[in-house]
Amino acid sequence: MxxxxxxxxxxxxxxxxxxxxxxxxxxxxxxxxxxxxxxxxxxxxxxxxxxxxxxxxxxxxxxxxxxxxxxxxxxxxxxxxxxxxxxxxxxxxxxxxxxxxxxxxxxxxxxxxxxxxxxxxxxxxxxxxxxxxxxxxxxxxEKALRKYPQIARQLLDLLETLASAEIAISAANADRPEGSPELESVEAMRCLPAEPRELLRTESVPDAWCYQDGDRVDPGLVAGIVSTDGRTGFLQRKEGSGQRDIAVFKRRLERQVFNEARAPYTAPRLAGEIILPGLFPGTAYWDGFVDDPHAILARVVEAREDLGAPGRDPRAPRNSFDRIVPVDGI
Structure with a gap:
């Protein structure tokens, strides 16, 4: 076995x-x-x-x-x-x-x-x-999505209020009372102010020889400088058969570490950035691309009408055909 x-x-x-x-x-x-x-x-x-x-x-x-x-x-x-x-x-x-x-x-x-x-x-x-x-x-x-039309209405109300405020601000600024400051846009809170140059720290560095226009003398040429007081002098350079004396002086320098300045940021109008798609196919509550306050008010009226309109099929119409086809399975 x-x-x-x-x-x-x-x-x-x-x-x-x-x-x-x-x-x-x-x-x-x-x-x-x-x-x-x-x-x-x-x-x-x-x-x-x-x-x-x-x-x-x-x-x-x-x-x-x-x-x-x-x-x-x-x-x-x-x-x-x-x-x-x-x-x-x-x-x-x-x-x-x-x-x-x-x-x-x-x-x-x-x-x-x-x-x-x-x-x-x-x-x-x-x-x-x-x-x-x-x-x-x-x-x-799905339950949350059904709240979308109401949310869209609230956003349209917001856009209407903002546009009305901008129209009022523009009219008031055009004819301000004496001594009154110019009113900012209601959407100024969405903007960012300019930021100045911010010096973080300074460090001492050795003094350097410079030309009269302030540019620094190349370190490789410093040996050719003639000075009697250590602060001013001449950089002797050969030119052809002769010599050229270039006036130089010693500058006090420091290293600065800083954040650069930044320009202000002005945000576009909220109405121009918001897009509210329709809940059902073919409906559009708000398509953005509107900046003028008067145009915004007119578009709000149209959008409210769209909210109450029935959905429509955004697809192209269906084609109809009349064909003879085999049905015997062969």
Missing amino acids: SVSRFSRFSRLHAFSHRVSDRTIHGTMEIAPMGLAEILKLTRKPSNPRSEIVTALAELDIDAAEREAADLEAQRRRLLVSGDDTALEAIEVKITAANRAIERTLALREELEARLAGIDAETAEADRRARYEQAVSIRAAG
Whole structure:
């Protein structure tokens, strides 16, 4: 009898999971499960996932095959020695060992199938929970969306108020009372003021020789400067066959670290930036691109009318066809 075919099966059914932690709460060891206990476990209609994982970890195909291989080696030695009684006894053990291998493989297949079923049920339950949650959230979103027309009306009211304020401000500024300051736009709060240059710190640096226009003398030319007081002098440069003396002076310098100045930011009118799409296809509450306050007021009136108008299909009309087509399925 040979066990090679079972070795091949074990490689095909190798199970990667191993239970390395054999303690409960770090104190009590779990007793190893034999084939009898695992077989008893599989006779139950269902098992907890942890119980199945533990049982799978206890199914040791390698150990079962080693035992069968050892018995087969003993059998071959007995074939040579001629002790038939011992040979028959070892063959009984080999039969039992091979049965144990087959049973281990069968148990593993059954337990893996149960484990896959549990995982599939868990995954399906998770999908169902996510789906039901999405249904609930969708209902809340649809309820919120139905408030959109009212929100659009409130925004139109806001734009109307802003436009009316700008018209009043413009008229008042055109003929202000004596001593009264010019009124700012009502949307000035959306703008940003200019920011001056901000000096952060200064650092001392060595004085430097400079030309009369203030430009610094190249460090490589400083050696050619002639000075009697260390503050003023001449940079002697050769020109053709002669010499040219360039007046220079020493300036006090410092390094400045600063934030540059920034120009003010004037925001465009809110009415020109807002776009209010219609709730239903083909409706437009506000399409922006309006800047003049008088035009804004006129557009608000139109937008309010759009709010009460029924939706219309923005698609092109459907084409109609008259064709003869086969219906016999050939």
